[in-house]
Amino acid sequence: MKLHKMFTHLPIWIVLSLLLVVALPTAAQDASTLVVWITWGDNPAQLQELFNRYGEANGVTVQVNAPVTEDQVIAGLSGSEPPDILVTGGPANVGSWAREELIVPLNDLLAATGLDTSEIFPAPLGQCDYDGTYYCLPWGTDTYALFWNKDLFEDAGLDPDTPPQTMEELVEFADQLTIVEADGTVSQVGFIPDFSWSHLNLYTRMFGGYWYNEDGTELTLTSQPVVDALLWEQQFYTKYGVDNVLRLTSALGGYMSPDQGFYAGKIAMMVEGEWQTGPNFIQQFKPELFYGVAPFPAPADHPERANTSVLEGTVAMIPSGSPNQEAAAALLTWMMSPEILADEMVANFNLPTTMASAEDPRFHESEKFEVFLNLMNDPNATTGIYTAINGEVDTALGQIEEQVLHAGADPVPLLEEAQAQLQPRLEETLQ
């Protein structure tokens, strides 16, 4: 009888316990624990160790979660328990998150901690500027230069120590470096403009423009520099046959493998980032590769655009829902301190974003890495222009680039269509 009664009451207890669990307020986040989310992280233990140094010096615990996925970030930012600091691989979402008030403006918070933003290189800092306010800080950054395979240059009768000096010369060199077999297939290609991913921003800057006006209030998708950049890219596909080039690239190995197109000697020149000169890429997968690095060349009729580069990379921000925003700002300031920034950038072989950290002798040991440092320090260093509809614009441009390069489409009508569709969306977000 007793057992029966217990059994009858069991569901009541289950439901009551469930309700209790749901109804109980979640324990307020402990102010002595700071949570950092990082969307990348090949080596989470190294990141945790780095942040432990802050914890030990300041009597707090810093908990690092890396890598977190994009979905987790959105859920975290919109939920009740976001991290105190969010570090993402690029600035693409900063504008839309700022507009949605998912992240906080940093100017006042950082001023209170004594951080001097004039110490940060202006180009990477520009990524964080949304509507005249800083919403993030560049925790290291990336930029791109031209890599060339000296052995393949020699095989093609080119001087292995002289990379192309203009964009026009790059096209000529690419022709000489491309090997077309008797059956029409391509076994080696001189240059693929969208390898390993799009570099349309760099080419457009080289042609003297961008797809927004300077203050990001207007889309300029149909402007001549964007059209010129796309047509310049297109010729590498039309000349050797779209199918031939795509077959060659589809058959290549992964980004981090000895069969990566440039490592494997299938692509003679590529546009790539500074991390390639570190220990985790070429040195690991193809240590014998004989290559050089130089700034991407400017158009022949615009020598003043030499050393133009686009800096984009890791940015750190404070979510609006963080209960410890002042403590998070202090941690962010610590992350930007010369020693910490230098240590972290040395570990990942990325560019240090403050002038003091860039002086660290470890960054000046490699001539190849120095090419990137000089690009960041050059007056022609730029960054993208970021708005709240960045994601849509990036996707639209990516699709247009794909149609122009891989399907031989005329860029103008496609750009006009995208301009007509996206400009009203941009205006909506600016209201």
Next chain:
Amino acid sequence: MDITSTSIQPSVKRKGWSVVRRRRLVTGLLFISPWIIGFLIFTLYPMVASLYYSFTEFHVRKAPELIGFANYAELFSDKLFWTSLANTLYLVVIGVPLTLFLSFLCAVLLNLKVRGQSIYRVIFFMPSIVPTVASSLLWIWILNPSSGIVNTLLGQIGIMGPNWFRDPNWAKPALIMMGLWGMGGTIVIYLSGLQDVPTSLLEAAEIDGATWLQRLWHITIPMVSPITLFNLIIGVISTFQYFAQAYVFGTAVDTANTALGAPLNSTLFYSIYLYQNGFVYLRMGYASAMAWILFIVIMICTLLLLRTSNRWTYYAG
């Protein structure tokens, strides 16, 4: 003597339920309450909320703004919306019937009394337990245009295989092929249906001189038609929601911004575009409107299938 008036009295109906019955109801409800609570919180509430959000410009932290049917109106003029719907319909119209046909064929073969029957069954079922991500990556390798096994075999008979995942004409057929590899679940359901085909009917037909093909056409196929209906509806619903394979495939094949839907939007399926709007562009209101249109499309398709099913399904009972 009027016996009816004295011995048979109409019973007095008690209003409501007895205490025991009521207690049993409460106990029963309490037992299934975890499900009820789960359904209300995790299914019904999000559904109703998404319907509301579909009429708003949704902001993640700020209050949503009511904008009427603007999201729906914008959708109908959005070219990519129609592209994604057309791509999904391609999979539904070509992929689902092909899967059903081949699953049935495999099930019939696996039902033959041959030595090692159970081993064959295991072999055919195994691919369906391979995680989607792993099988997608495997197929990207199998369909590599230069070194993949498919194009290598085609090359040996003098055919230059297509550039499967980078050619917009071949990307969807490649995904359908990838899907066919994992049709083990459908085969098992068909196999169970085949066990229920009465042997008496098959034997009677055999005695009457029916060939194997005639028995298959006139007895087996009609007898498993309810199973076909079930597989068809489940197939249509899941194909309309096709996401994981296309997502993995897109991001693995192309690292650029165009990854989702590459090449040239030929694999931009409905759920992929919905995800992109919701989680990449943070346009949750727009994505909610897309979700409701998908719900309506699936409902119409399912109803049409159910309504027309009495013409081609046969229930022995």
